[in-house]
């Protein structure tokens with residue numbers, strides 16, 4: 378079967394190593410074995426919460442620069458901005474009418490994000506998973522590389538697609554979430570029981586891709602550790618397990634090899650070397666990012682070309698879905 382990859386990230390300011398290891402790094406690895414890859418800057422998802430227009434536009438360019446700096450190759454993959462293709466919102470409506478309130482009410486991310494302010498969050502935030510389903514289904518994606526927090530949304534996509542196919546005939550390919558062991562859920566440095574998040578109360582929760590060497594050293598130094606000692610991955614040691622996962626992602630070493638390397642060493646030694654490893658890992662990406670971001674004309678061209686490359690596929694999917702539902706003349 379043809380392997381088609383789709384994934385995306387919101388252009389909402391901070392991109393942290395959770396996003397990077399959980400998503401972007403996997404995309405770069407997967408784009409070489411896929412028949413076709415589509416990577417999207419999901420600006421329509423970003424506006425489900427308030428955004429400053431000037432910052433949003435800038436963040437779209439920043440995200441595109443980061444995709445490229447990370448190694449997404451616009452010759453091999455299509456890189457585009459979600460709002461540049463009207464088919465995303467069009468299919469989203471068609472799917473909304475085939476998704477139940479009950480299904481959306483069960484989405485844990487919505488529950489978390491709307492906690493204690495249910496009446497004032499946007500209807501877009503509630504419908505967000507349906508727009509995500511539209512993103513994936515438009516291009517017939519077979520594989521969707523994401524972090525674990527998006528798994529439930531990909532499962533909803535599968536349910537909606539299967540139900541639609543059963544009701545209207547074979548319109549959609551059923552996608553599979555691809556979630557990697559060591560990067561499924563990078564946890565907060567200040568609280569290893571909750572995922573690393575850009576909306577955390579303190580910036581000590583995350584390492585941003587743009588953090589300086591000093592910031593990285595200081596944040597790793599401050600990262601909470603577990604009681605006891607020993608550099609081992611264990612469910613009773615969530616803080617060290619998280620730091621080991623980050624080390625594994627930044628070096629490509631296996632967890633076992635990391636445990637062996639640091640056998641008999643203390644948390645302090647391990648943290649110091651983890652900071653060095655992360656700084657060395659991020660530096661070339663940061664340099665490339667800063668270089669690419671300077672040429673907005675070139676970035677605009679890449680994003681426009683990406684959008685043109687996939688226009689035909691998106692249009693064909695929407696036409697066939699409308700036809701199946703009985704819309705139009």
Ligand code: TYM
Nearest residue numbers: 384385386387395396399400509523524561562563572573
């Ligand atoms: P977003 O922008 O919140 O996050 C982008 C990607 O980063 C992953 N991620 C993490 N992975 C590991 N540890 C963490 N702490 C961590 N935090 C975030 C997310 O799982 C995600 O893969 N709705 C999506 C974007 C989207 C999308 C799509 C993804 C829109 N349409 C279609 C896949 C397919 C989102 O808001 O991700």
